[in-house]
Structure formats: C-alpha cells, structure tokens
Amino acid sequence: MSISPAALLAPLLMLLGYVGLGWLAARRLKIDPRPIATLLIYMVAPFTIFRALMNGGANPGYLLLTFSAFVVASLMALAVKRLAQSRFGAHEAALLAFSSGTGNTGYFGLPVALVLLSPEGVTLYLFCLLGINVYEFTVGFYLSARGHFSVRESVIKMARMPLIYAFGLALLLSALGVTLPAGLQDGLAVFPAAYTLLGMMIIGMTLSQVTLAAWDTRFVLACVALRYVLWPLVSLIAVLALQRVAPVSSDMALAILLLGVVPMAANVVVVAMELGIQPQKGALAVLVTTLLAPILIPLYLMGMLRLTGLD
Template identity: 70%
Template sequence: MIDPGALMGPLWTLLAFVGLGWLAARHLAVDPRPIATLLIYLIAPLTFFRGLTLGGPTPGYLLLTLALFALASLMAILVNQVGKRFLPAQESALLAFSAGTGNTGYFGLPVAMVLLPPEGVTLYLFCVLGVTLYEFTVGFYLSARGQFTVRQSLIKITRLPLIYAFLAALLFSGLGLTVPVAMMDGLAVFPATYTLLGMMIIGMTLSRVSVREFDGRFISACVAVRFGLWPLVALLAVLGLQAFFSLPIELAMALLLVGVVPMAANVVVVAMELGIRPEKGAIAVLLTTLAAPLLIPFYLEGLIRLTGLG
C-alpha cells in the first residue's frame, strides 16, 4: 500500500514555499519576472549540469533520458494540435507546454526517495532529466509560438543556456573529465534554490490573480492531461516494455511515478518569461498540487496492480 502520509511532507514544504512567494509579492512588492529569468538562464542550467555530472551518465541512462524527452515532446505536440481548436493561442501554447511535463523534480523526487530504492531513484533522476530537457527546448518553443513567429521562437531556444549545459555535461563525461570538488561544492546550493524560487513564483503570481483569471475550461484541460492522459500513457509504456523485455521493477515504478505527479511549477516560470497567461497557469498548478496527495496513492495502487508489480 502507498501511504498518503509519505506525500504530505513534500506537499507541505512546497505549499510553504508558495506561501512565502505570496507574502513576498504582497508585502514586499517583489517582482517575479526577474526571478523567472534568473531561473531559466542561470539556476536551471547549473542545476542540470550538476545533476548530469554527478549521475555519471551511462549509455543506458542517457537512452532513458532520450526516451522521456521524446515522449514528453510527442505528448506536447499532440495536445498542441488539439488545443489550438478549442483555446485561444496563448492558453493553447501554455496547455501544450504543460502537457509534456510535470512536477517530477520539486514534488516527485522527494516521493521517489520514499518509495524507491537507490537504483530506482537514479533511474527516476534520468527520467526527470529527459523531461527537463523537453521543457527548455521543444516545450519552450511551443510556448513561444503562442505569440512569436517560428524564427523568433527558434532564436529564443538558441539563447537558452540549459541546452549548452547538457552538451557540456556530456562532453565532460565523454572525455572522462572530472569537475573540481570545490566547484561541485559550490554548485550544491543550486538544486534547493531552484526548488525554492520555482515554487515561490507560483505564490507571487497568485498574489496578482483576480476572480476573472479563473478559466474553468483551461484548468479542466490541464487537469485532464495531467491526471487523465499521463497516467494512461505511463501505464501503456510499462505494459509495452514488459511485453518485449524483462523490465526491472525499479524502472517500471520510476516511469509510473513520472506519470502521476502534479503539474510542473515551471509552467508558471516559462509563462512568466514569455508573458503568456502566468496567472492561469499558477491556478492550475496549485490545484493539481493540492490534489496530488489524494490522487497519487490511488493512481499508483491501481497502476501497480494493472502492471502486475504488486
């Protein structure tokens, strides 16, 4: 049985960060836009680089990262094609971005550390890297296309340092280079900073939300994709792999967990940077995060039974 209590620690921590962001914007007049820029162009790339170099990427791990990147990209592209028929351009772009990602890091990683053995946590981390790589390449492009031309969107992607952080980490690994210990010690502060500021931006954005920002159609679409489509895709992925390979339980659980986490906080971060309805994204992210402790145990129990892992 999955203990819902195991999810309450990560939930309350994340909600406390959201509350700090709300207070900072309300009472200190903190502007979240420069923080979003800082996250995208500095903190995220350094966090990503540190994670890759520490993980010791093997061909097998990188194949897992590539597979999750491809899956996330495909999900986003398909939802984007459908969303454009029912939603305005900016909301459709934001929905497409959110469709390819989830709160695999801020929320999912603490849960993975509770539910999975060390090998499973490592596998989960390389899944997270694939999703993160999607966020700052294909996902960023789809979001930018909500109000920019193809050329402008591609230019914005080429300016994202996370791509170059990924290539630099692969270069270090391929050449057998070691990052100096002093540098790695300095980079150790970035993952926690990434989580703190990423969740605070949600609170900062919510502090500006009015009742008219509540868009039931957009929020329903986000919830349907995150808690409807993604668990189904994760289930089919595990069943498909089991049909052809002897799939390790740790990998199967890591894939299922990716499929049931709430919406990604980076939905708000990217929306803030591009100016595409961050208020609507913040509401959807908060609602799915609040629902996560109730839904995740239910989903995981059911998926574990359906895949024969339990």
C-alpha cells in the same frame, strides 16, 4: 513494493508550504516574481541539470531513458497543440501544448522520488527528468513562443536557453571521463534545493497577483485532464509495454510511474512569465493540480503498482 500515504504526506505538504511562502513573500514583501523566473531559467535550472548529469554518469542506458522521455513529451505536446489550436485562443493553446509535454517532475517530483526510491532509482528518475527538462527548454519553449512570436523569434529565444548548452557540456565531459573537483561538486550541491524552493515559491508569488478574472474553467479542466488522465495512462502503458519486452526493476517502474502522476509543471508559470503569455491563468491551473496531488499521488501509485504486478 508498497506505497505508504503517510510517508508521502510530509514532503507533499512541505511543497505546498513553499507555495504559501511565495504568496506571502509577494504580498507582504512586494517581491516581483519575474526576475526569479528569469533566474530559474538562465541560472538555477542549467546548473541543477549539469550537476545531475555529471553525478549520475551518462551511460548509454541512462541516456536512452532521457531520449525516450524527450520523444514522448514532444509528441504529446505536438498532438495537443494541434488539437487545442481550434478550441482555445493562441495563448491558451500554447500553454496547453507546453504543459501537456511536462509535469512538475523537478520542483515537486524529485523530493517525492527521494522518499520513495533507492539511490539507483533516483538516478533513473533523474535521467527521465532530464529528458522532460530538455523538452521544456527546446520543443516546449518553441511551441509556447509560437503562441506569441514569429518562427524566427521563437527559434532565437530557444537558442538562448542555457540548459541546452549545460546538457551538451555535461555529456561531453562525461564522454571524456572528466570528473568535477570536490570543491566544485560541493558548490553545485546547493542548486537542487534552490531549484525546488524557488520553483514552488514562484507559483505562490504569481498567485498573489491573480484576480478572479483570470479563472478559466475550460482551461483548468483541460489541464487537469492532461495531468491526471492522459499522463498516468501513458506512464502505465509504458511500464506494461516494457514488462512485455524484458524484466523491469521495481525502481525503474516506479520512476516511470511517478513521472505520470506529478502535478502540472511550475515551469508553465515560469515560461509564461518569461514570454508574457497568461501567467496568471497558468498559475491557477498549476495550483489546482498541485492541491490535488496529496490525494491523487498515493492513490494513483498504489493502483498502478497493483496493475503492473509490483505491489
């Protein structure tokens, strides 16, 4: 399997273009990003995940990928939270903990996966993505809220996350063998595109409100290290470990590796905005890792495919 940097360039630049559109929308049209953040969390993300689960067919093998991604993301976030508490302020530690367990696997990674992977590979990627999304709106959301709210308030806010219930409903319907009517499937088909578009635009909208006072070099460097040092290493070790246990398809390997090289999650900004914890600081860190993505993603993937013997 070989990765063509040229093939990746167009979708990567398009995603950056969406960030620019968000900046223009906020600057010229005076659009407030906060209602859009709420819309993403409470409407668009749950419908996107529900559709993906119903279309993918939640068999035990796929669900094991979801569970594994959730466990890895949660353990990383808990470890970073513990380390960051003594080195950063409460808000910064909460954002670092949240971001360490996730990446822009949906808004950014999914369009890239559609370019690189076969339909089977995209399904594998989606079920890994689901595990990370479940982390974001359970463990990740709780850790972020704990930087600003009490334990009780944090649990209540987490319990209000509709993505948890969309995930459970999809699993139940899949287990019962229920299929969605064609008309409903067509109606849900608009949500993945809206998920990517609005998720990237909200970064630009938040950046339009950023001042130089929000720049925190230490925080940004920590975010870059988490995304482009820790996560690539974890994903590479995961593939190498799986290869020692059983044969791993190229699609499976590339899906796991792609999870490790996407930029910082745009949901860092979405969740920070929802909870009121330094969204401008988070947006700057997201922007830096996103700008690095067109350069680093092809290089990382080509290098890791060689190391795993799949190139």
